[in-house]
Structure formats: C-alpha cells, structure tokens
Amino acid sequence: MNHPRHIKDLLYEQVARIGKAASSPKRLELIELLCQGEKSVETLAREAAISMKLASAHLRELRAAHLVETEKQGKYVIYRIANRDVADFWVTIRSLAEDRLVELRMVIEQMVSHPRELAPQDRDSLVRMARKGDAVVLDVRPADEFLAAHLPFARSIPLDELKQRLSELPRGKTVVAYCRGPYCLMARDAVELLRKKGYDALRLPEGVAEWGLAPVR
Amino acid sequence: MNHPRHIKDLLYEQVARIGKAASSPKRLELIELLCQGEKSVETLAREAAISMKLASAHLRELRAAHLVETEKQGKYVIYRIANRDVADFWVTIRSLAEDRLVELRMVIEQMVSHPRELAPQDRDSLVRMARKGDAVVLDVRPADEFLAAHLPFARSIPLDELKQRLSELPRGKTVVAYCRGPYCLMARDAVELLRKKGYDALRLPEGVAEWGLAPVR
DNA sequence: AGATTAGTCTAACGGTTGTTAGATTGTCAA
C-alpha cells in the first residue's frame, strides 16, 4: 500500500460535503423550494419562514457544495438547483427518511389526520384520465412555479385564487390537486375547500420533483 | 392555516437526521463497509482505520438514525445495514458528489492515475461473458464478504492470497477484478499484480452495493 | 444625489459534534 489511507480520507470527506449540506432542516426546505423553480433570496426566505440573512447563509452553504447556482438579475440574486440530480437526491433522502424513521411517519399521519383521501399513486392511469378529460389535474402552487414546470395536462389555479376561480373547474369531474410535494399543505387545503363546495376532490401527495420534472436552468 | 409551520419544521428536522448521519466521512466509510456484509465493531474499526471507541460512537449515531441494526453474538456486537435502501442511498449520495464536486473527481483521477484501465461498464455484456466463460470475474475482497454477497459468476480470491493462488486463474482469459467499490483500492492492486504476472486484467470499479446486491439481514 | 431595497460579509453568541481518555459492563477462557 502506498498512501491509500490519506486518499481514502479525502474521498469520503468530499462525499460528506453533500451530507453536510443535507444535514440542516432549513437547507432541505430551501432545496425543496428550489425544486419548484428558481427563486430570489427574498422569496426563499419568505416561503421558508426565515430571515433573509439566515437564508443567505444557508444558500451560501448549498452553493459551496455546488448543489445550487446563482445568477444576478438586477437588484435580485436568483438561485436555482444546479442539476436535476439534486432534485432526485432530495426525493431519495426524503423517502429513505420516511422508510427508516418511525417518528417521521407519525408526524405525516398526524398532518393528514383530518383526512382528505389520497389519490391513487398510479401515474400512468392518472395521465390517461387527465388526457381523456375524465379528471382535472389541478396545480395549486403559485403561478410562476407552474410556469417553471408542471405535471402533464395540469391546469394552474394558485391556492389563494381558488375561491374566486371555482367556476373554471368543471362540475362532476374528479379534481386531483397537487402542490410542492408531500410536505406541502396547499393541496390539502385546496381539497378541503373543493369538498366543501361539492367537488369530488383528491390530493396527490407528489409534485414535480417526485415526477422527475424539476426545472433546471 | 392552522399550525403548519410547526409541523413542517418537524418534518424537515426528521429528514435532516438522515443528512446528519451522512455528514461525517467516517460514518460514510462505515456504511460502505457494512454494504459489503455484517461486521463486528472491531472489524469495522480496523478496516476504517479508527479506534474502537470512535467506531462505537459513530455506529451509535447511525443506529439512532435507524440506518444500521445490531445483534449481539457472544462477546461480539454485529452491525448490519438496516435495509437495502441504505445501500442505494450510499450509492446515490456518492454519485451526486462525483457529479457535483470537481474536487472529488480530481482526487479520483489522481487515485487511478497510474492507470490500469477500467472495465467496460456494461453489466449485461459482462455477465454474458462470465457465463460463457470468456472472462473471469474475480472478487478480491475478504472471503466473508464474498460469502455475504457477490457479483454473478464471480469467484473469490482475497487480495492477500492472490499471489499464492495465481494458478487457479486460467491463462489467456480476461480477468475482471472488483472489490468494495470505486473508493476501494484492492481491485486496483490486484490488477497491478496480475498484469505483472502476464494476465490480461481489468478493474471493475463497481461492487455489490452499486449492483444493488448489498446483503441484508 | 439621496433614499430604498436586495443581498452579502464579518463578528459574536451559545449549542452541538468529533475525538480521546478513563471507568464500566458483559462474555469467554484458563
């Protein structure tokens, strides 16, 4: 053996940089937000409910790990995910966590415990129904995120406009609402509202990241 | 909104537990070792070149994140990976790191810079050749790891026995040597030795974890 | 030009983590 120990240490150290980037709850939340589309620091801070200073510091870390990229647009600095693989990584680590951590499953259950039911998981059949017009796939995220990427055949009505724009939705058809993913509560609220108004509404707990559609560049 | 912030914080906090577990180089190395097969603390400490106390402390963390499980066998405590998904996670985070971090790619190049060439990547054709006997797939890891899981049609000659057991390898056939994965140097050394002895030898930089064959239970 | 806004950099704090040493538990072997 030559100096293998030293080299090995370097290798694992580098991989650990990715782990470190993923070891903070706020940074994970920022990654998930960026999977919806590029955003300014201000927007990210607001949507993650943290100060801009803290957001800036965390984004700095993420950039050091080359997981996100920046572009200056006038007064604003726009952050985006560096790569589609980053979105896949977020989905992977999250589902590993759900698989391994009982505590996490408990929180999820409690979150959806006032239960609107879940949509059927089966992607192909959902797309088929949407294509034929048998179901309406409804994207309740902010309009710019819909623009950046959305599920096939989805139409966009942001959650805060839903009440006013109910008439755009055909009665008698199943409405499948989705948002940023399983940890986002917008689709849940949308389903609640729709059901109150007499619609047949389901929540799809997946979003663009889970479907492998996260926007890059 | 009810108390969504509080709940969301809990969710990301849980996922971050997995990230934390993956944020230490030593812990990643331990995970990789455990992907080869179950091992005692002592063995893990020796192979990761750390003290038993430190190994124990890191394994404690991994167990707290439910990534590994333990079983007491007499004097020894045997650790194993909790789930095949853990091995997949290790492969995922490592390839994301290789994709994103230039520094990591540089270390890898320098590691293989005295270059024995790499094997053809293509798994199906490798298996086909091995089945027909056109190539010998050689597992140079310790015998117990071969026993726990190995590539299809592989035969086992641990690196430290290779010199004595050269006669077992047929001349004139290509020998494809593999070990624990791309960060392991045993296959590299084996190829070096074999070439000196006149064999046509290649290194396959993948191991059982990369092939989705990591042993569980 | 002056005021405003978005964002970063620096410094500082308290809490957490990696590492080591020392004492302790449990198991096997003489």
Add this chain to the structure above:
DNA sequence: TTGACAATCTAACAACCGTTAGACTAATCT
C-alpha cells in the same frame, strides 16, 4: 475466580455550526 477481551458509557476538550446583529455593497427609484 481471575484475567482478557469486546463494547459501551461518561466526561471533557476543542472545533464546528446555526443564528442574529451591524456594517457594507450594489442596483433601483425618486
């Protein structure tokens, strides 16, 4: 019983990290 060994627990230190506040830069608006 005694000794040896595997492994964990506890305590302690230094290094690191998350968070906040204050000063600073750069672009925009009036």
